[in-house]
Amino acid sequence: MGATTATALAPPDRGWRYHLRHQTPWSRTVLAAGILVNLFFFIGTIAVLSSYGWSRVCPEGATRIECAPSDPLAAGLKSAALGTVATIALIASIVVMVVGFASLRRMPTRSAKEAVITGAAIASQSIFLPALLLWFRGTDVDRFARNFLNLSIIGRKAGVAWDSVTSSVGSILALALIWAAVVGALVGAYAWWRKTGIRPVVIGAIGGLAGGTLWGLLDLSNVPSFIKGAQNTLILSAAGAALGFGLGLVLALFTMSSRRVVRAPARIYINFFRGTPLIWQLSFAGIGLVPALRLNLSMYAIAILVLGLNLAAYSAEVYRAGIQSLERGQIEAARSVGLTYFQSMRFVVVPQAIRRVIPPLLNEFVILIKDTSLVSILGLTVAQKELLGISRDIYSSSFDATAWLGAALGYLIITIPMIRVVTIVERKLRSGLTSVIG
Amino acid sequence: MNDDGTLLRLDGIQKWFGDNHVLRGIDLSIVPKEVVVIIGPSGSGKSTLLRTINLLEEPTEGKVFFNGVELTDIRTNLNEARTHMGMVFQQFNLFPHLTAIGNITLALIKVLGLSKEEAMERGREQLGHVGLAEREDSYPSQLSGGQQQRVAIARALAMRPTMMLFDEVTSALDPELVNEVLQVMKNLASEGMTMAVVTHEMGFAREVGTRLLFMDDGVVVEEGKPTEVFAAPKHERTQAFLSQVL
Numbered sequence: 001m002g003a004t005t006a007t008a009l010a011p012p013d014r015g016w017r018y019h020l021r022h023q024t025p026w027s028r029t030v031l032a033a034g035i036l037v038n039l040f041f042f043i044g045t046i047a048v049l050s051s052y053g054w055s056r057v058c059p060e061g062a063t064r065i066e067c068a069p070s071d072p073l074a075a076g077l078k079s080a081a082l083g084t085v086a087t088i089a090l091i092a093s094i095v096v097m098v099v100g101f102a103s104l105r106r107m108p109t110r111s112a113k114e115a116v117i118t119g120a121a122i123a124s125q126s127i128f129l130p131a132l133l134l135w136f137r138g139t140d141v142d143r144f145a146r147n148f149l150n151l152s153i154i155g156r157k158a159g160v161a162w163d164s165v166t167s168s169v170g171s172i173l174a175l176a177l178i179w180a181a182v183v184g185a186l187v188g189a190y191a192w193w194r195k196t197g198i199r200p201v202v203i204g205a206i207g208g209l210a211g212g213t214l215w216g217l218l219d220l221s222n223v224p225s226f227i228k229g230a231q232n233t234l235i236l237s238a239a240g241a242a243l244g245f246g247l248g249l250v251l252a253l254f255t256m257s258s259r260r261v262v263r264a265p266a267r268i269y270i271n272f273f274r275g276t277p278l279i280w281q282l283s284f285a286g287i288g289l290v291p292a293l294r295l296n297l298s299m300y301a302i303a304i305l306v307l308g309l310n311l312a313a314y315s316a317e318v319y320r321a322g323i324q325s326l327e328r329g330q331i332e333a334a335r336s337v338g339l340t341y342f343q344s345m346r347f348v349v350v351p352q353a354i355r356r357v358i359p360p361l362l363n364e365f366v367i368l369i370k371d372t373s374l375v376s377i378l379g380l381t382v383a384q385k386e387l388l389g390i391s392r393d394i395y396s397s398s399f400d401a402t403a404w405l406g407a408a409l410g411y412l413i414i415t416i417p418m419i420r421v422v423t424i425v426e427r428k429l430r431s432g433l434t435s436v437i438g
Numbered sequence: 439m440n441d442d443g444t445l446l447r448l449d450g451i452q453k454w455f456g457d458n459h460v461l462r463g464i465d466l467s468i469v470p471k472e473v474v475v476i477i478g479p480s481g482s483g484k485s486t487l488l489r490t491i492n493l494l495e496e497p498t499e500g501k502v503f504f505n506g507v508e509l510t511d512i513r514t515n516l517n518e519a520r521t522h523m524g525m526v527f528q529q530f531n532l533f534p535h536l537t538a539i540g541n542i543t544l545a546l547i548k549v550l551g552l553s554k555e556e557a558m559e560r561g562r563e564q565l566g567h568v569g570l571a572e573r574e575d576s577y578p579s580q581l582s583g584g585q586q587q588r589v590a591i592a593r594a595l596a597m598r599p600t601m602m603l604f605d606e607v608t609s610a611l612d613p614e615l616v617n618e619v620l621q622v623m624k625n626l627a628s629e630g631m632t633m634a635v636v637t638h639e640m641g642f643a644r645e646v647g648t649r650l651l652f653m654d655d656g657v658v659v660e661e662g663k664p665t666e667v668f669a670a671p672k673h674e675r676t677q678a679f680l681s682q683v684l
Binding site for chain 2: 327329330332333334335336337338339340343347348351352355
């Protein structure tokens with residue numbers, strides 16, 4: 001231990017086995033108690049609710065007061081058994097938390113101390129949910145469940161029309177093959193350019209095949225359905241992003257011009273689109289401008305156009321910040337070897353700036369995904385509606401507010417992976433080398 | 439070369455940054471194979487002077503003639519002119535997203551229009567010249583400061599310039615890395631390269647410089663053979679400066 005030596009040694013093992021060896025009986029107990037209290041609450045709640053059932057089928061024509069699909073769920077929520085589970089969990093977690101934090105200073109090793117903190121922290125988290133549940137049981141549970149917890153509607157409206165799948169196998173297959181060919185060819189061109197070999201091409205083609213199949217299935221989906229809505233949300237945001245990110249870069253270069261006459265129009269554009277609400281822009285274009293000018297544009301195209309033009313203004317500011325964060329010396333070095341201004345931008349500045357602006361641009365993309373909900377102002381057809389429009393339709397035909405939960409679920413399924421990607425990309429770009437190589 | 443036999447001639451260069459009068463009338467001629475060393479306290483305008491030579495800074499007034507062309511003439515193609523003047527910077531300014539060889543070949547391919555093979559060959563030759571033949575695939579972040587600066591010199595030399603500009607190229611280096619860069623510059627000078635060098639390395643100035651300029655407050659206060667200026671500075675500001683740094 002601690003021997004001085006000239007040769008480099010491997011770092012000491014500080015993995016979970018090391019921490020396990022340095023526990024005391026007490027620290028083990030607190031950690032286990034913290035975990036157990038949580039498990040007890042979650043498993044107990046699910047068990048009680050499942051024993052009453054999550055949903056039921058009501059006879060045709062029955063009003064929701066007589067029979068609501070959510071009745072068993074409401075009964076479970078109101079049951080004495082669930083009250084007992086919540087009360088026990090609440091008291092137990094308070095005890096574990098208090099005892100745990102009180103004994104912190106007496107722990108002999110860092111590992112034991114960390115275990116006690118973990119146990120107490122986990123326990124403290126299971127105070128909040130039981131308390132909320134107990135409070136909720138005191139409100140009008142039946143009414144809430146009738147309006148918001150009709151889980152069957154999400155399943156019923158999710159929908160692919162599975163019956164028609166068998167008759168459309170051919171078209172789905174054809175679409176899948178086209179996707180595979182296109183993606184494979186694109187990746188292949190990139191692989192040939194970068195000399196990376198055949199593997200990415202195969203992966204790309206398989207990915208394209210899967211995507212094409214999914215898309216083919218989506219085309220068969222019922223209208224209105226959440227899946228159709230999600231598909232439109234994705235189309236609107238992807239097309240808007242393609243337009244916005246491209247135009248944004250051009251705008252950014254204009255705003256950095258040393259000539260006022262080039263800068264000014266770009267600034268006016270950006271300030272206008274950043275300074276007016278998106279919903280105003282959509283209404284003005286869709287309800288005002290396009291009909292007045294008798295332009296032959298569908299509302300769907302207008303939606304994409306306005307989303308793209310709006311995103312361009314925001315992404316221009318992101319690009320500009322990214323480009324201006326580079327040292328001045330980079331462009332000086334580029335100019336000093338005879339590169340023109342545009343060559344310096346193209347080969348030196350933009351490739352470096354792109355790496356810096358990817359995380360903030362992805363953030364703008366997540367915002368755009370949510371902003372697609374505003375296009376419902378344009379009055380799209382049922383097949384064109386995105387998630388929020390769909391849930392509004394379902395709500396207005398059924399007066400069942402659970403539809404809104406379905407939309408929220410749809411947005412989260414799309415945005416959470418995107419948010420994860422942002423985090424991963426940010427972490428990758430932060431570590432020194434990856435920000436340089438590639 | 440210009441009509442008067444000089445390679446570079448500055449006539450009455452004045453430069454203002456806002457209200458700040460940085461260069462206050464500089465005349466300077468450099469003939470081929472000269473190594474002109476410019477010294478002076480910080481803020482004296484020596485870096486700005488160097489940067490007006492290839493018009494990274496446009497002089498507010500005055501003219502720059504290089505190789506028979508007036509660079510300050512608005513009709514001159516500066517990009518073409520800059521290919522004949524290599525510049526090396528204090529902060530290296532290598533392109534971090536390109537390898538050592540990529541840094542060198544970029545302008546060879548995009549500006550001089552060489553084929554990739556020709557550019558690689560010339561790039562390797564230059565890297566060998568600065569003693570970094572083994573490191574062509576390294577990224578700047580994988581190189582020491584001294585190595586980065588040598589790559590930057592190779593990048594400038596690969597264009598086969600007629601003149602080189604060095605802007606305090608050793609100031610950002612750790613002391614033990616300064617010599618490897620100075621050695622490359624000495625070799626270059628002995629090969630007959632025309633050079634303008636802004637530096638704080640007084641030993642280098644004395645040993646390699648053919649002419650020394652001392653600048654203060656935007657004017658050239660004193661000039662002469664380096665050995666003579668160091669041994670017997672005539673102007674009192676030169677005396678004060680040299681007594682501080684020597």
